[in-house]
Amino acid sequence: MKWEDSLDKIKGVGPKRREALATAGIKTVGNLLSYYPRKYLDRSVFGSPELFCEDQEISLKAIVLDKGRLNRIRGNLSIYTVPLLWEEKKLSAVFFNQPYLKNTFQENHDYYFYGKVKKAYGEIKITNPQFVIASNPGKFFELTPVYRKIQGVPSSVIPKILSQLFASDLEIPDSMPEEIRLSEKLMDMKSALKGIHFPQKAEDVIRGTERLKFNEALKINMGIIASARDKSYSDIAINLFSGLKAFISSLPYDLTNSQESVIGDMVADLKSGQVMNRLVQGDVGSGKTVIAVIAACLMAQNGYQTAYMAPTEILAQQHGRSFRELLRNTGITVEVVTGSLKAKEKREILDRVAKGEVSVIIGTHALIQQAVDYYNLGLVITDEQHRFGVKQRSQLSLKGKKPHTMVMSATPIPRTLALILYGDLSVSYIDELPKGRKPIKTYCYNEASLHKILGFIEAEMSKGRQTFVICPFIEASEELEAVRDTESVYLEVQQKIESKYRLGCLHGRLKSDDKESIIKAFNQGEIDCLVATSIIEVGIDVPNVSTMVILSAERFGLSQLHQLRGRVGRGSHQSFCFLVTNSKSEETIARMKVIVNNRNGRKIADEDFKLRGPGDYFGFKQHGLPKLGLLNPSEELALIKRTKEIAAIIFESNNLEMMTFRNDVLKSFYIDIADISFN
Ligand code: ADP
Ligand code: MG
Numbered sequence: 001m002k003w004e005d006s007l008d009k010i011k012g013v014g015p016k017r018r019e020a021l022a023t024a025g026i027k028t029v030g031n032l033l034s035y036y037p038r039k040y041l042d043r044s045v046f047g048s049p050e051l052f053c054e055d056q057e058i059s060l061k062a063i064v065l066d067k068g069r070l071n072r073i074r075g076n077l078s079i080y081t082v083p084l085l086w087e088e089k090k091l092s093a094v095f096f097n098q099p100y101l102k103n104t105f106q107e108n109h110d111y112y113f114y115g116k117v118k119k120a121y122g123e124i125k126i127t128n129p130q131f132v133i134a135s136n137p138g139k140f141f142e143l144t145p146v147y148r149k150i151q152g153v154p155s156s157v158i159p160k161i162l163s164q165l166f167a168s169d170l171e172i173p174d175s176m177p178e179e180i181r182l183s184e185k186l187m188d189m190k191s192a193l194k195g196i197h198f199p200q201k202a203e204d205v206i207r208g209t210e211r212l213k214f215n216e217a218l219k220i221n222m223g224i225i226a227s228a229r230d231k232s233y234s235d236i237a238i239n240l241f242s243g244l245k246a247f248i249s250s251l252p253y254d255l256t257n258s259q260e261s262v263i264g265d266m267v268a269d270l271k272s273g274q275v276m277n278r279l280v281q282g283d284v285g286s287g288k289t290v291i292a293v294i295a296a297c298l299m300a301q302n303g304y305q306t307a308y309m310a311p312t313e314i315l316a317q318q319h320g321r322s323f324r325e326l327l328r329n330t331g332i333t334v335e336v337v338t339g340s341l342k343a344k345e346k347r348e349i350l351d352r353v354a355k356g357e358v359s360v361i362i363g364t365h366a367l368i369q370q371a372v373d374y375y376n377l378g379l380v381i382t383d384e385q386h387r388f389g390v391k392q393r394s395q396l397s398l399k400g401k402k403p404h405t406m407v408m409s410a411t412p413i414p415r416t417l418a419l420i421l422y423g424d425l426s427v428s429y430i431d432e433l434p435k436g437r438k439p440i441k442t443y444c445y446n447e448a449s450l451h452k453i454l455g456f457i458e459a460e461m462s463k464g465r466q467t468f469v470i471c472p473f474i475e476a477s478e479e480l481e482a483v484r485d486t487e488s489v490y491l492e493v494q495q496k497i498e499s500k501y502r503l504g505c506l507h508g509r510l511k512s513d514d515k516e517s518i519i520k521a522f523n524q525g526e527i528d529c530l531v532a533t534s535i536i537e538v539g540i541d542v543p544n545v546s547t548m549v550i551l552s553a554e555r556f557g558l559s560q561l562h563q564l565r566g567r568v569g570r571g572s573h574q575s576f577c578f579l580v581t582n583s584k585s586e587e588t589i590a591r592m593k594v595i596v597n598n599r600n601g602r603k604i605a606d607e608d609f610k611l612r613g614p615g616d617y618f619g620f621k622q623h624g625l626p627k628l629g630l631l632n633p634s635e636e637l638a639l640i641k642r643t644k645e646i647a648a649i650i651f652e653s654n655n656l657e658m659m660t661f662r663n664d665v666l667k668s669f670y671i672d673i674a675d676i677s678f679n
Pocket of ligand 2: 288289383
């Protein structure tokens with residue numbers, strides 16, 4: 001069997017199973033071998049009746065006293081109880097819904113059991129344990145891999161196919177030159193994979209993991225070097241900088257120092273003659289839009305078009321308004337292209353884009369998916385980076401002659417990690433908020449105080465301010481009763497506040513026309529209180545909003561809470577944010593404290609990172625990263641550094657073996673990137 005062979009070739013995998021596996025992305029031998037275990041069961045850890053931890057699975061050796069009792073309760077519900085003696089103590093093994101076990105046990109024989117032991121009402125029980133007769137334990141004490149569940153595939157299937165594979169003449173490609181493999185003390189690929197899937201001892205897992213992580217880190221670094229080498233001289237010449245100052249001084253406010261320095265970075269990039277590829281990272285409300293407007297203005301003054309991609313249609317409209325407002329006196333034309341335009345309108349706009357009559361084109365990803373002919377695209381700006389993957393960026397770039405790119409992001413990333421994640425991208429940080437902003441006062445309350453909080457927002461509305469009430473869900477959920485939803489909260493707010501205040505309700509399931517009109521009404525001050533889901537997380541910019549109430553706040557990630565809170569405090573009024581939660585878990589309390597006590601997005605991300613661990617933070621979806629199997633870039637900086645050195649050596653070498661290896665690694669890097677799809 002070969003790495004790229006289809007699973008069809010394997011006996012005993014029927015079409016149904018194969019389809020279920022394919023749905024989980026497992027179509028080839030290589031896919032299956034790369035489906036690494038989630039964890040390992042180690043049944044060699046024994047407990048004793050005096051000393052066991054209730055939450056931890058342990059092994060124990062016990063004598064079966066008799067064949068036990070089977071109680072059929074109703075339907076297919078049954079409880080089978082077997083009395084045991086565990087080091088002189090009585091214990092029962094309890095099996096739910098496994099009546100077929102009834103005649104399995106032999107009286108007065110020793111068995112090994114593995115599971116969680118619990119004490120209740122003076123009795124000790126082990127529930128649904130795994131077991132084996134002590135005289136013939138077989139593989140019971142070997143490390144047992146546990147795989148993530150795949151719908152429609154029983155858990156025994158994956159190990160079964162894998163063991164068939166390893167029993168056949170499995171060929172595993174490994175082009176890593178011996179020179180590197182030996183100097184880095186790495187296993188060959190076949191042994192590494194065997195160690196991961198069929199470990200004899202813990203060491204096998206450790207050594208196998210080492211090799212696989214090394215591959216991943218090396219691949220990323222090779223990809224980074226390759227794309228940096230790809231950096232080419234730009235044929236989009238920007239020479240006219242004289243109009244820039246005049247435009248900046250026409251703005252309704254002075255730029256902050258941070259904003260000025262970003263403009264400086266951009267000008268330096270454009271003067272360098274190379275293609276600009278810059279990430280602008282700044283907290284919500286730090287004023288990234290105006291940077292985009294200035295860049296677009298500079299492009300227009302030099303005769304080039306700018307495409308601006310927003311993550312949602314609402315945001316595209318919002319930015320359309322901001323751009324038009326700020327470019328009002330310049331004669332620069334701005335158009336918004338989104339999915340909801342009428343066909344005729346859209347055709348007309350696209351026609352003008354193709355003729356070069358429109359300088360700034362704003363839209364959602366529809367901008368890339370449809371055939372937009374630009375007259376001469378000079379700059380692509382994507383907003384809220386975390387919603388776009390590498391693939392989207394490169395697709396859009398193909399539309400012009402390698403346009404300059406700028407990425408706006410509010411997702412804070414430490415500088416070293418930005419390098420790993422984005423490779424050749426240069427980063428500018430906006431580290432200060434515009435002057436005159438008052439810090440948002442943030443509080444955390446129990447649901448019992450909700451009526452008081454509603455009283456507070458009523459008072460704010462009586463002063464002419466607007467307010468948000470945010471819920472995690474759109475409608476009530478049966479399983480998660482305690483989590484608040486916009487439907488019922490809307491009714492509750494309606495009952496509790498005076499009827500003269502105008503309410504609105506906004507969520508993702510509304511038609512896009514309805515969404516637009518609600519946002520428009522809110523922008524124009526025709527809605528006083530908007531009950532919404534996190535759909536408003538990005539982009540609504542209404543300085544008159546003073547208060548945000550976030551219900552079931554424990555359901556949101558910290559960075560998301562920070563992002564949400566960024567929707568208030570955009571004007572000169574004192575603003576407020578109420579986090580409401582009924583959760584008393586220590587973790588929730590710690591997380592709420594982080595938001596109450598911190599204003600800075602990068603600080604919050606750091607804290608979030610500490611509390612949650614890197615798993616979610618480096619979500620593959622979030623960053624549109626090549627898929628990472630085992631590597632955790634935040635923990636493995638040493639490995640990242642080391643593989644970076646090796647990547648450089650490989651690139652410099654003229655040795656045939658090294659060059660073959662380089663091509664293999666790069667090929668797989670590009671396949672990974674191509675696999676990333678929207679959302
Ligand atoms: P974000 O970085 O979240 O995209 P925005 O660009 O939407 O932030 O800016 C937030 C608000 O700050 C807007 O109302 C904008 O007009 C205002 N703003 C931006 N820069 C400045 C500045 N230098 N001085 C005062 N207000 C500013
Ligand atoms: Mg923005």
